[in-house]
Amino acid sequence: MPTVSSEELAAAAGVNSAKLRKDFSYLGSYGTRGVGYDVEYLVYQISRELGLTQDWPVVIVGIGNLGAALANYGGFASRGFRVAALIDADPAMAGKPVAGIPVQHTDELERIIEDNGVSIGVIATPAGAAQQVCDRLVAAGVTSILNFAPTVLTVPDGVDVRKVDLSIELQILAFHEQRKAGEESAAAAADGAAAPAARRTPSTDQGPDGDVPAVMPA
Amino acid sequence: MPTVSSEELAAAAGVNSAKLRKDFSYLGSYGTRGVGYDVEYLVYQISRELGLTQDWPVVIVGIGNLGAALANYGGFASRGFRVAALIDADPAMAGKPVAGIPVQHTDELERIIEDNGVSIGVIATPAGAAQQVCDRLVAAGVTSILNFAPTVLTVPDGVDVRKVDLSIELQILAFHEQRKAGEESAAAAADGAAAPAARRTPSTDQGPDGDVPAVMPA
DNA sequence: CCATCTTTGTGCACGCGTTCACAAAGACAT
DNA sequence: ATGTCTTTGTGAACGCGTGCACAAAGATGG
Numbered sequence: 328m329p330t331v332s333s334e335e336l337a338a339a340a341g342v343n344s345a346k347l348r349k350d351f352s353y354l355g356s357y358g359t360r361g362v363g364y365d366v367e368y369l370v371y372q373i374s375r376e377l378g379l380t381q382d383w384p385v386v387i388v389g390i391g392n393l394g395a396a397l398a399n400y401g402g403f404a405s406r407g408f409r410v411a412a413l414i415d416a417d418p419a420m421a422g423k424p425v426a427g428i429p430v431q432h433t434d435e436l437e438r439i440i441e442d443n444g445v446s447i448g449v450i451a452t453p454a455g456a457a458q459q460v461c462d463r464l465v466a467a468g469v470t471s472i473l474n475f476a477p478t479v480l481t482v483p484d485g486v487d488v489r490k491v492d493l494s495i496e497l498q499i500l501a502f503h504e505q506r507k508a509g510e511e512s513a514a515a516a517a518d519g520a521a522a523p524a525a526r527r528t529p530s531t532d533q534g535p536d537g538d539v540p541a542v543m544p545a
Numbered sequence: 546m547p548t549v550s551s552e553e554l555a556a557a558a559g560v561n562s563a564k565l566r567k568d569f570s571y572l573g574s575y576g577t578r579g580v581g582y583d584v585e586y587l588v589y590q591i592s593r594e595l596g597l598t599q600d601w602p603v604v605i606v607g608i609g610n611l612g613a614a615l616a617n618y619g620g621f622a623s624r625g626f627r628v629a630a631l632i633d634a635d636p637a638m639a640g641k642p643v644a645g646i647p648v649q650h651t652d653e654l655e656r657i658i659e660d661n662g663v664s665i666g667v668i669a670t671p672a673g674a675a676q677q678v679c680d681r682l683v684a685a686g687v688t689s690i691l692n693f694a695p696t697v698l699t700v701p702d703g704v705d706v707r708k709v710d711l712s713i714e715l716q717i718l719a720f721h722e723q724r725k726a727g728e729e730s731a732a733a734a735a736d737g738a739a740a741p742a743a744r745r746t747p748s749t750d751q752g753p754d755g756d757v758p759a760v761m762p763a
Numbered sequence: 764c765c766a767t768c769t770t771t772g773t774g775c776a777c778g779c780g781t782t783c784a785c786a787a788a789g790a791c792a793t
Numbered sequence: 794a795t796g797t798c799t800t801t802g803t804g805a806a807c808g809c810g811t812g813c814a815c816a817a818a819g820a821t822g823g
Binding site: 764765766767768769770771772773774775776777778779780781782783784785786787788789790791792793 | 794795796797798799800801802803804805806807808809810811812813814815816817818819820821822823
């Protein structure tokens with residue numbers, strides 16, 4: 328039986344082994360003392376807890392460049408997501424296949440959601456159309472929305488919205504870049520008010536976390 | 546002189562006013578007691594600290610659907626980013642304009658980076674090409690990389706990499722969705738090992754934060 | 764010029780998450 | 794069966810960030 332110890336996993340993930348064990352204990356995942364965790368069982372447990380074992384039908388609304396990119400994105404299928412439909416407001420797009428799936432017109436939105444039992448919607452429309460699309464999705468029964476449009480959506484209670492701003496990550500890179508090149512010259516460029524303020528040492532991982540200011544303008 | 550108090554800003558942003566004041570104090574931003582913060586000066590200070598006042602030339606490598614979507618993304622310009630060049634390995638793409646910018650061939654990569662003083666690169670290639678592109682970018686002088694390809698990149702010290710996985714946000718939504726519909730049935734579906742574990746109350750904001758498990762498989 | 768009022772800047776305490784450290788548990792060898 | 798060795802699971806301590814509360818500062822009015 329292939330196993331892994333918390334120590335090995337922690338080293339691979341770059342985290343503390345005690346924390347990893349404590350996290351696993353919350354999931355009720357039982358390891359075997361003196362041996363470690365059964366890999367297969369562990370993968371199954373985590374997959375189930377994260378919802379990877381379920382089949383999540385999603386609809387993508389707005390099949391522009393971004394919508395098409397999302398439809399073609401390979402990572403979805405392996406994460407338990409199934410693109411149930413592509414929807415666009417442009418009648419000229421209707422019937423045209425993107426990533427092997429025919430685009431359907433916005434008029435079909437409510438029917439598609441109901442027929443497929445879709446509870447997750449992805450909005451990749453221009454900003455102007457986003458709220459309207461959002462309202463229709465919610466009215467049709469969608470309770471989770473991933474929003475790529477540069478607008479803050481208003482939704483009733485019980486509906487989850489996550490906004491993805493493609494420029495935020497870039498901005499974080501620029502922020503660090505600025506610190507790399509010319510800590511002192513940048514500070515001296517303005518009036519003498521700038522207090523450099525000690526920062527945490529930058530982490531070496533590639534995740535969407537790390538030291539970012541908590542407050543920034545929308 | 547238009548001003549805002551920390552209390553007003555905190556209410557608008559949904560954060561604690563004391564924390565906001567403390568954050569501002571790290572930036573050396575001086576408010577006026579009894580009055581508040583000078584809006585214009587504050588905006589300038591934060592913009593400068595975040596690097597928004599600088600002009601950041603970026604190159605986008607891999608002009609597929611995603612690359613094109615990024616090139617068309619309006620949010621970049623307003624955040625201080627300028628798309629200096631679009632680069633693709635396909636010779637058929639060369640010269641074809643995307644978002645008003647002609648696509649250039651990969652052969653030109655080093656020259657473009659040097660000529661424009663580019664320090665930030667965006668990789669939107671297929672996974673297979675990502676590391677190779679990354680190496681060339683780094684060798685040419687790029688020190689910050691935004692990676693949309695589903696690969697973990699290896700870079701020398703001093704180079705920042707941020708990986709964007711478009712399916713992660715979707716996965717987080719699915720995770721919450723799973724909790725919404727059938728806390729008990731999902732737990733009972735598997736063997737009796739599952740310990741539900743109390744969660745924090747879900748936050749109502751739309752940011753890329755909130756309660757997510759710290760450890761998940763790549 | 765003094766009193767009052769508003770709002771900042773910050774010391775301090777609380778709470779939470781992370782880490783340490785160890786006892787309990789099980790495997791494995793003898 | 795007994796002892797040893799490895800690794801888990803977790804109680805306890807540490808550290809850090811957040812929020813409270815207040816003194817200092819400056820504006821404003823009399």
